[in-house]
Amino acid sequence: MSRRAAVLGHPISHSKSPAMHSAAYAKLGVDIGYSAIDVTVESLPAFMETVRGDGSWCGLSVTMPLKTAMVAEVDDVRGAAAHLGVLNTVAFEFDGGSAVRRVGYNTDVAGIIEAVRYAGLAxxxxxxxxxxxxxxxxxxxxxxxxxxxxxxxxxRDVSRAVEAQAAAAAVGISLAVRPLTEASTAVAASDLVISTFPPRAADALADELADQPGTGGGVLLDVAYDPWPSRLAEVWHGHGGAVVPGLEMLMYQAAEQIRLFSGCDVDAAVIDVMCDSVGLPRRVF
Known part of the structure; x- marks a missing residue:
């Protein structure tokens, strides 16, 4: 039987996940169809109820704004997702019969680490x-x-950092939440900057950094990948810093999802076709 998987979010038409996943499944020779489905926070419970009774599903990728809301829709949460209360992956586990458990994971953590480790990070x-x-x-x-x-x-709004504060408490790291208006000096002096903003949301900060000659000595991972390069990535690169594209993080977290959904190992050959599917240049893996 053909199996199904999809990426859920709102909006979702821009997602590169279908290209990456589809290329990987074709290379692996497994019959999994992967699509993008527009789902809002309000419509998520009803969508997940339709999925519950459909044995063809093997996995869901979860993007904004559903990463927190999805926690309430799964039967179990494992790994980093259990500590963070935020997930980006739902894998369907069968007990050998008709029963299925929907298990939540967070593969973003591994995706971030893998994406920056080759960039010379301290x-x-x-x-x-x-x-x-x-x-x-x-x-x-x-x-x-x-x-x-x-x-x-x-x-941008210090009153809306609940997820960040909860994550810091869960993993035991000291956290300071500060307004974006104070970011330029601190960012310029950082070894690692991770921007999780949507496209263009960091443009004003990038313009500030463009006027600071000390900017860019560290590594920037900009999760936004469309359009690319972002204004922030251009400025960082222009000052001599290392830039890791968000597509690279997406690829690494997707590789773990593919393993969970298909049960197959994801080797260098699979990574190659995933990179080719979205025009991502290969690093030395």
Whole structure:
């Protein structure tokens, strides 16, 4: 029987996940159809109820704004997702019969770590994160796993950083939530900057950094990938810093999803076709 998987979010038409997943499944020779489905927070419970009784589903990728809301829609939460209260993956596990468990994971944490480890990052980074939502929670956990004891999170509205604060408490890292208007000096001096903002939301900050000659000595991971390069990535690169595209993080977290959905190993040959599907240049893996 052909199996189904999809990426859920709102909006979702821009997603590169269908191209990556479809290329991987074709290379692996497994019959999994993967699509993008527009689902809002309000419509999520009804959608998940339709999925519950359909044995063809093997997995869901979860993007904004559903990463927190999905926690209430699964039967079990494992790994980093259990600590963070934020997930980006739902795998369907069968008990050998008709019963199925919907299990939540967070593969964003591993995706972030893998995406920056080849960029010459210090073992214990002095880090700054832009944004306080679900992806920033994964970024905080990733920074903690890389050895940092403190992280600064810069947000447009300091009252809306609940997910970031909960993530820091869960993984045991010191956190300072600061307004975005204070970001330029701190960001310029950071070993690692992870922007979880949507496209163009960091443009004003980028313009400030363009006028600071000390900007860009560290590594920037900009999760937004359309349009690319972002204004922030252009400025960072222009000052000599290392830039890791968000597509690279997307590829690494997707590789773990593919393993969970298909039960297959994801080797270098699969990584190659995933990169080709979205025009992502290969690093040395």
């Amino acid at each position: 073992t214990t980074p002095h880090a700054a994160i832009l944004g306080g939502g679900g992806t920033s929670a994964a970024a905080i956990a990733a920074v903690q796993e890389m050895g940092a004891g403190h992280v600064d999170v810069f947000v």
